[in-house]
Amino acid sequence: MENYNCKVNKRCGGCQLSNMSYEEQLTYKQRQVNALLSQFCRVEKIIGMKNPFHYRNKVQAAYYYDFRRRKTVSGVYQSNSKSIVPVDSCMLENEKADRIIVTIRRLCDTFKIVPYDIRKGSGFLRHVLIRYGNSTGEIMVVIVSSNPIFPSRNNFVKALLKEHPEITTVVHNINPSDINLALGERSKTLYGKGYIEDRLCGLTFRISPSSFYQVNSVQCETLYQKAIEFAELTGNETVFDSYCGTGTIGLIAASEAKQVLGVELNKNAVRDAVSNAKRNGVRNIYFTCDDAGEYLEYITGEGERFDVVIMDPPRAGSDVKFLKSVVKAQPKRVVYVSCNPVTLKRDLEFLTAEGYKVNRIQPVDMFPYTSHTEVVCALSAE
Secondary structure (H helix, E strand, O other): OOOOOOOOHHHHOOOOOOOOOHHHHHHHHHHHHHHHHOOOOOEOOOEOOOOOOOOEOEEEEEEEEEOOOOEEEEEEEOOOOOOEEEOOOOOOEOHHHHHHHHHHHHHHHHOOOOEOEOOOOEOOEEEEEEEEOOOOOOEEEEEEEOOOOOOOHHHHHHHHHHHOOOOOEEEEEEOOOOOOOOOOOEEEEEEOOOOEEEEEOOEEEEEOOOOOOOOOHHHHHHHHHHHHHHHOOOOOOEEEEEOOOOOHHHHHHHOOOOEEEEEEOOHHHHHHHHHHHHHOOOOOEEEEEOOHHHHHHHHHHOOOOOOEEEEOOOOOOOOHHHHHHHHHHOOOEEEEEEOOHHHHHHHHHHHHHOOEEEEEEEEEOOOOOOOOOEEEEEEEEO
16 A cells, blocks of 8 residues: 655645544544544444545645745645645645646746736636546546636647547636635636536436546445445335435436436536436436425325435535424435534434434445544334
8 A cells, every 4th residue: 555645734624534544544533433433333344445545536736836946836724724735646636637737837937928917906816626437547638717718728628638638628717706716606618628527326417517426436436336325225215315416316316216306406416417317317316496395294294205315415414404304295215414423413413303213324435534524324114
């Protein structure tokens, strides 16, 4: 296994567990999850990675101009700070993405493209976002600027592609706000299709600049396979996929279920979900743009019944309103995919108090060298 050797980890703050070997990290995370969740049932052994390096398929780099050295610098924002830590390569990021970021930094000086200075409100380049298809090898480069006027645009893109012919699409995104590392609403495709595709659990997913897609494709497949296993689908179930995003879990479940309904509040994610269903020829899944809790309460009030509810909420966990709607809907099984064991514990306490039993708890290490742990839980109505 590759050794962890990062010169800036103390300044960056992105790798909270860099002082531990990978085996020690897994032990540490197992103990954390055990302490939080073993009151519900036995916690299964955490699933780690064979190679816990360079797993991030989504990489963002910030840029600034160093007047003392008279050159553009790229790096990452220091945790809880607006300071940029210069970084050429990261042990957790895709290596091709890191090389492209360094090339863009050099091209900025060649083409006299000035990085954006948030204090002065001037400059062009805000940041660069790179997305990599782990199974397809497709690469998207998103150049995020403060305004739509891209100096020497065509020549810049031509020079970038000459050094990195592996890039499959280049997108120019305009973000006039003061929010760092955010995407604006306006985008223009400068080269390629404007999106990439990746394969996950046998299905193909379209990934646009703003699509939600797990940053660790290898462990994501493990996580989702566990979620489907915990759903215990036989082909006769009707599934409600809440917080469905671009439809990944629901689409994977559809091959083993009678019907799936995915609900998501983000309209762009719903559009991608519909596109993904068509791309894969999945005809027994439907998507709607709505609040998951309100829609579940409404549709069950109309007489619709669901055998399984799959929930994959953000780090803040679910809200009481949605949990109440789940209890009211009375599904036979609930599969809870969590990215925060602390809020998961809170939500499991609510569901178990309302008559559900936790049968299985499976931690998955999605983010090696960080303090984050994903957990899949299987619940059933008692």
